[in-house]
Every structure is written in structure tokens, then in C-alpha cells.
Amino acid sequence: MTLQNLSKILDKYESQLGSSSIQQFEQLNGLPFYNWQQHLYNSNTFNHAIGLPQKDGKTYPLFDYEQILFDTLQQHKHVWIKKATGLGVTEFMLRYMAWLCLSTNKVENSQMCIVTGPRLELAITLIDRLKGLFRDLEKISRFNTKETVIELNGVHIEAYPSHHLDSMRGLTNVSFVYLDEADFFPPGQQQDSRHVSERYIAKSSPWIVMVSTPNAPEGLFEKIEREPEGTCLYKRLFLDYAYGLGKIYTEVEIEKAKASPSFEREYNLKYLGKVGNVFHTLDIEAAICTQHEGQEMMNWSTSMMIGRSMGIDVAWGDTSKFAIVITQFRNRKIETFYAESFEKPQMNCIINHIMQLKQKHHITKIYVDGANPEVIRELKARIGEYHDHYGRLTEEQIWGLRTSNSWQIIPVNFQKRHREMLQWTYTLMSKRFVKIHLSLHDLIVSLRTATVSDEWKLDKQQTSHHDTLDSLRLSLCNYELPKYNP
Numbered sequence: 430m431t432l433q434n435l436s437k438i439l440d441k442y443e444s445q446l447g448s449s450s451i452q453q454f455e456q457l458n459g460l461p462f463y464n465w466q467q468h469l470y471n472s473n474t475f476n477h478a479i480g481l482p483q484k485d486g487k488t489y490p491l492f493d494y495e496q497i498l499f500d501t502l503q504q505h506k507h508v509w510i511k512k513a514t515g516l517g518v519t520e521f522m523l524r525y526m527a528w529l530c531l532s533t534n535k536v537e538n539s540q541m542c543i544v545t546g547p548r549l550e551l552a553i554t555l556i557d558r559l560k561g562l563f564r565d566l567e568k569i570s571r572f573n574t575k576e577t578v579i580e581l582n583g584v585h586i587e588a589y590p591s592h593h594l595d596s597m598r599g600l601t602n603v604s605f606v607y608l609d610e611a612d613f614f615p616p617g618q619q620q621d622s623r624h625v626s627e628r629y630i631a632k633s634s635p636w637i638v639m640v641s642t643p644n645a646p647e648g649l650f651e652k653i654e655r656e657p658e659g660t661c662l663y664k665r666l667f668l669d670y671a672y673g674l675g676k677i678y679t680e681v682e683i684e685k686a687k688a689s690p691s692f693e694r695e696y697n698l699k700y701l702g703k704v705g706n707v708f709h710t711l712d713i714e715a716a717i718c719t720q721h722e723g724q725e726m727m728n729w730s731t732s733m734m735i736g737r738s739m740g741i742d743v744a745w746g747d748t749s750k751f752a753i754v755i756t757q758f759r760n761r762k763i764e765t766f767y768a769e770s771f772e773k774p775q776m777n778c779i780i781n782h783i784m785q786l787k788q789k790h791h792i793t794k795i796y797v798d799g800a801n802p803e804v805i806r807e808l809k810a811r812i813g814e815y816h817d818h819y820g821r822l823t824e825e826q827i828w829g830l831r832t833s834n835s836w837q838i839i840p841v842n843f844q845k846r847h848r849e850m851l852q853w854t855y856t857l858m859s860k861r862f863v864k865i866h867l868s869l870h871d872l873i874v875s876l877r878t879a880t881v882s883d884e885w886k887l888d889k890q891q892t893s894h895h896d897t898l899d900s901l902r903l904s905l906c907n908y909e910l911p912k913y914n915p
């Protein structure tokens with residue numbers, strides 16, 4: 430048989446398969462999405478026709494919180510959903526998109542885009558799941574499109590990994606954009622995917638649906654959450670684990686999940702970032718003081734009897750913040766009672782603020798990233814700390830002076846010492862020398878999310894509020910273990 434003949438036979442086979450698929454799809458035409466009131470009695474719906482969702486071999490109905498999703502999508506075209514993990518929102522969205530294609534005439538001859546995280550497998554998995562929705566409809570389970578594409582009733586649905594959005598630009602008639610787990614896209618790709626999606630609003634007025642479990646503070650999701658009601662483009666839905674209790678989750682499953690350090694983020698909608706790999710959760714918990722201890726810590730924070738140290742991570746630009754941390758040594762513990770960061774501060778204002786803090790808390794040691802001689806010079810000038818020999822000392826000698834009382838303003842070569850400082854912070858944390866005031870939320874999050882990529886190099890993309898952690902590391906340069914070892 431020639432190749433030509435073979436391909437003719439295959440074409441004929443495909444067209445037969447295609448026509449039977451069309452007949453099967455026709456059965457779905459006009460069906461309502463679901464019947465929440467009487468789903469057992471009235472099963473003439475799209476979801477019953479394609480087969481209800483399954484989990485661990487069991488069939489489930491669609492739940493009441495999915496009716497909230499459905500109703501919202503009927504009324505709003507731009508929807509933002511922050512949700513607990515495993516509620517079934519991805520499954521719901523895939524079904525909703527398929528329903529629009531097969532049972533309604535709202536999206537004829539259009540394109541739908543699914544944006545996933547930056548891995549091709551994620552894009553393939555979602556299209557696979559869409560194809561799998563039709564496993565119960567005979568013969569339809571075969572789709573002869575590429576792995577990231579499915580054609581449903583003339584609608585072209587394609588999944589794009591967030592690092593390959595170029596081919597998503599320039600489409601002609603986009604009816605639906607679904608961004609799955611968007612808060613986990615890398616920061617640049619979060620903005621990019623939002624931008625590419627929203628550009629279609631003027632062109633073809635698509636649904637734009639962003640769904641995610643929360644990730645880190647100050648990411649895409651928190652930014653949108655903070656937008657004022659009047660100007661936010663999106664209708665915002667918050668679905669925590671309580672919506673799924675006794676439905677998609679059992680009580681036992683949730684009790685088990687509560688033991689995990691990531692429970693508050695994964696199930697309870699808190700932006701805590703992914704748990705890092707530097708500090709142990711138990712050490713962080715042990716460091717956070719009680720209300721009573723916090724009160725004591727603050728009462729002592731202005732006493733002249735104890736030593737204190739300030740760490741300053743200087744930053745003036747868009748990407749980082751100017752952060753200040755103050756610690757004091759009391760009761761054989763290093764107590765952290767102040768941690769604050771400032772976005773693009775003015776030099777004069779921030780120096781004044783530092784001087785006020787220095788006076789109020791009688792701070793005698795200030796560690797500053799040495800890459801900022803202008804701040805060091807200014808601080809030294811303000812306190813009258815002049816030293817001709819500064820320029821003549823080697824970095825090694827300056828580093829050696831950090832715990833001595835020679836200077837109040839001490840430059841630290843961050844570039845060179847950052848690993849040592851992180852290790853040192855780790856040592857003090859794991860030996861439970863550090864106490865942190867319970868109100869210092871950003872600092873606590875920075876410790877929880879602190880992630881190192883290679884040998885003790887902090888990964889700033891993964892670590893939330895890394896500037897605050899940098900200031901803590903600087904402040905901890907003041908302390909030596911042998912002296913204080915209990």
C-alpha cells in the first residue's frame with residue numbers, strides 16, 4: 430500500500446470519527462450547565478451528560494460553592510478567585526469552558542486561552558483533562574490536535590505556559606482567558622500574563638478568569654486584592670476551606686492538613702509564600718514571643734541598661750525596599766522588637782528617622798550595607814564619628830571590628846559576607862537565641878519563606894520581604910555566640 434493510499438484511508442477514518450463526534454456533541458446543545466436544586470431528579474444537564482466529577486473512584490455532585498462560581502460568571506466577565514487548594518476550581522472552570530463551547534452559542538468560532546505556570550507539562554495536563562471530560566461519550570475521546578490544543582465545536586482552546594505568551598498575542602477573537610494558579614507564575618510573568626489578557630478586553634470582550642491559591646505577599650493576587658472596589662476590574666471571590674468541608678474535603682482530611690506549616694496559605698487564603706528551606710518552622714514558632722513577652726520586650730526597648738543593634742538594608746529603587754531592624758540583648762536572648770521597610774524613601778527623611786530611632790532606643794551599633802557609602806557618610810557625620818583610618822583598613826579588618834566598640838556606624842560588605850550572615854542567623858535561630866515580637870509580621874514571613882538556591886545564597890524571588898531579613902542579618906552581626914552561650 431502506498432503512503433498516499435494509507436493517508437487517504439486514515440483521512441476517511443478521521444472524517445467518519447469527526448462526523449460521529451459532531452452527532453455526539455449535538456446531544457449537548459442547549460443543555461443547562463447543571464441543576465443544583467434537583468440534580469438527582471433532573472439529570473438532563475451538560476454535566477450529567479459528560480459524566481459528573483470523580484475523586485478516588487467516587488462520583489461527586491457539583492457543590493453549592495460551584496453555583497456561586499457559576500452565577501458570578503453569568504453576571505461578570507472578569508472574575509478573580511482566591512481559593513483553598515483542592516476545592517475543584519480547575520475542574521469547574523474546564524467544565525464551564527467546555528459547556529460554553531458545546532451547549533451555548535456564546536462563543537462560536539472564537540479562541541479560548543488557558544494560561545498555566547511556566548512548564549509545558551502543566552499546559553499539556555490541563556488540555557488532557559479537558560479531553561478527558563469526554564471519556565464517557567463514545568468515540569469523542571479521540572482528538573487529533575496537538576497536546577496543548579483542543580477544538581470543541583469550532584472553538585479553538587489552547588493552553589500557554591506563562592513563559593511562552595508570545596503566541597497568545599495577536600489572536601483575532603478571544604472569548605475566554607483562564608489563568609490557572611496565576612499567583613504562582615514568576616513575578617515578571619504574572620504582570621505579563623495579566624497585560625496580555627486584559628489587552629483583549631477592548632478587542633473581543635472575553636471572560637477573564639484568574640484563579641489561584643494564594644502565594645507570596647505583594648504578588649499578583651495580593652495586588653489585585655488591595656485594589657479599591659471602585660476601580661478593580663475584577664469581581665473578587667474568596668473561597669476558603671470552609672466552603673468545601675463535608676463536601677470535597679472530609680473533617681479528617683482537614684484536621685490532617687492543619688498540621689502542615691502551609692495550611693494557612695493553602696487552605697485559609699493567607700499570603701504567606703511557599704515554606705522556605707532555611708529556617709525550621711519549629712524554630713520560627715519558638716522565636717515568636719507571646720503577648721506578655723512582647724509587652725516586656727517593648728517596655729525594655731528604651732532602657733539604657735542593655736545593648737542594641739540596628740541593621741540597615743539600603744534601597745532607593747522600585748524593586749527593593751529600604752529596611753531597618755533593631756535587636757536588643759536581654760535575658761540571654763536577642764530580642765527583635767522593630768522591623769520596618771520603606772518604599773523609595775527620601776534620603777533626608779530616612780536618615781532623620783534612623784537618628785530618631787537611634788536616640789529613642791539608645792542604639793550604639795548600626796550595621797549598614799557597605800555598598801552605600803552615602804548613607805554611611807551621612808550617619809557618621811550626624812553623630813560626629815570621624816575616622817581618617819577608615820579607608821586604610823582592609824575589609825577583613827573592618828569585619829573583625831564588628832563586635833568591638835570602635836565604631837557606631839559599621840559598614841558591612843554584604844556582597845562578600847551574605848552567606849556567613851545567613852548561616853549566622855540560622856545558627857542563632859536554631860539555638861533558639863532569637864526572639865521576635867509577635868507583631869513583626871513581615872519579618873516572620875521572611876523567615877518562613879527564606880529559600881536558598883545554592884550554598885547559602887538567598888533566593889530573593891522566593892523569599893518574601895527579603896529586605897527585612899537582610900536587615901536582621903546585619904543587626905545580628907553584633908552578637909557573638911561564645912560570650913553568650915548558656
Ligand SMILES: Nc1ncnc2c1ncn2[C@@H]1O[C@H](COP(=O)(O)OP(=O)(O)OP(=O)(O)O)[C@@H](O)[C@H]1O
Binds near residue numbers: 482489495515518
Ligand atoms: N464537585 C466537584 N467539583 C470539582 N471537582 C470535583 C468535584 N467533585 C470531585 N471533584 C474532583 O476533585 C478534583 C479537584 O481537583 P482540581 O485540580 O480541580 O482542584 P483545584 O481546586 O484546582 O485544586 P489545586 O489547588 O490542586 O489546583 C478533581 O479530581 C475532580 O474530578
Ligand SMILES: [Mg+2]
Binds near residue numbers: 518519520609610
Ligand atoms: Mg487547580
